Amino acid sequence: MSNIVLQFSKNDLSKVKDYYEKYITKVPPNSLFLAKINNTTVTAYKTGKVMFQGDQAQQEAKKWDAKAKGNSSGKGSKVSVNDHDYQPPETLFTHGHIGTDEAGTGDYFGPITVSAVYVPEDKISMLKEMGITDSKTLTDDNIARLAKEIVRENIPYTLLTLDNTKYNKLQKKGWNQGKMKAMLHQHAIQKLWTKIDRIPIHGILIDQFCQPSSFLKHIGQEGLKLEKDTFFMTKAESYSTSVAAASIIARAKFVKEMDRISSQYGFTIPKGASSKVDEAAAYIIKKNGLESLSQVAKTHFANTEKAMRYLKK
Numbered sequence: 001m002s003n004i005v006l007q008f009s010k011n012d013l014s015k016v017k018d019y020y021e022k023y024i025t026k027v028p029p030n031s032l033f034l035a036k037i038n039n040t041t042v043t044a045y046k047t048g049k050v051m052f053q054g055d056q057a058q059q060e061a062k063k064w065d066a067k068a069k070g071n072s073s074g075k076g077s078k079v080s081v082n083d084h085d086y087q088p089p090e091t092l093f094t095h096g097h098i099g100t101d102e103a104g105t106g107d108y109f110g111p112i113t114v115s116a117v118y119v120p121e122d123k124i125s126m127l128k129e130m131g132i133t134d135s136k137t138l139t140d141d142n143i144a145r146l147a148k149e150i151v152r153e154n155i156p157y158t159l160l161t162l163d164n165t166k167y168n169k170l171q172k173k174g175w176n177q178g179k180m181k182a183m184l185h186q187h188a189i190q191k192l193w194t195k196i197d198r199i200p201i202h203g204i205l206i207d208q209f210c211q212p213s214s215f216l217k218h219i220g221q222e223g224l225k226l227e228k229d230t231f232f233m234t235k236a237e238s239y240s241t242s243v244a245a246a247s248i249i250a251r252a253k254f255v256k257e258m259d260r261i262s263s264q265y266g267f268t269i270p271k272g273a274s275s276k277v278d279e280a281a282a283y284i285i286k287k288n289g290l291e292s293l294s295q296v297a298k299t300h301f302a303n304t305e306k307a308m309r310y311l312k313k
Helices: 010-019 057-062 090-094 121-130 140-152 164-173 177-195 212-221 241-265 275-288 290-295 303-312
Strands: 002-007 024-026 031-037 040-045 049-054 079-081 085-087 097-103 112-119 157-162 204-207 230-233
Touching (some): 010 031, 010 040, 049 057, 097 177, 097 241, 112 241, 140 241, 157 164, 157 241, 275 290
Parallel strands (some): 097 204
Antiparallel strands (some): 002 049, 024 031, 079 085, 112 157
16 A cells, blocks of 8 residues: 655645535544545644555545645655654555554453564565464464464564563553553663664564554653654554564464463453453452452453442342
8 A cells, every 4th residue: 555745835825625516524633634535544733744545545635746745745654744644654564564563452451562573574575374363353362372383483582571570560650551662662662672682673563552642752752763664554464464564473472471371360261341241341350359450451441330239130
């Protein structure tokens, strides 16, 4: 998918808006409009930047080449919106780069796990053929098998686990989950790049879970800085083998931890945050006390209150 950004003067930006008036579907925050036409999403910003995304992005953007100034057109070019939004170039996906992803963030029970993986260019095809893809499309058994295959192939990676006890302490300290994830991703990246002796790479791709500006704010509060050529992309595991591998390693660790917790309590602890989770939490509270939850669950989730209601029935 192409990502192209053109810069317009205020007068020409007005002409662009008039042209797409009937195709406007909404007005996202900090933007002038978002329109959809010819399999292309056109997003205009008050700064004068207009971003074209989609299969026909190049063709749509070409309509405005004459009026655009200092444009950054070109298939897969780096896109900057308000200096904080970073889209990866398509060339990144076929070259060696670091990718990161996490698991466990929406689950009441279990830790948050984050992995960073560096897949060299000569290993990308092999991992694809192996079946390395988005972990959400795989069974737990396949995830465990593929994680072992990645390790067996000596693919460089780092894996960080934020256990529930530390998670709950940080949450009470004022950290939201976004900050926790940002710090985990950034530390995983830094540890991995050190592990591979900071060899030249084509970039770093983070599976986007918040606005890049928020990510920068979170890590900046703790004295960290974004590495050069770091990009953000939603559903990055569908495009990047590095991110897909990271999603598998992170998920495999999360599943392993959930199995450990299940063994500890003598019954299968459900994943997610459903009513079954509420019932499981209520059972643990009844058998071991409310304080025991802080060791195995994200206690600020609404499931804790729901579990308490179960006990009062």
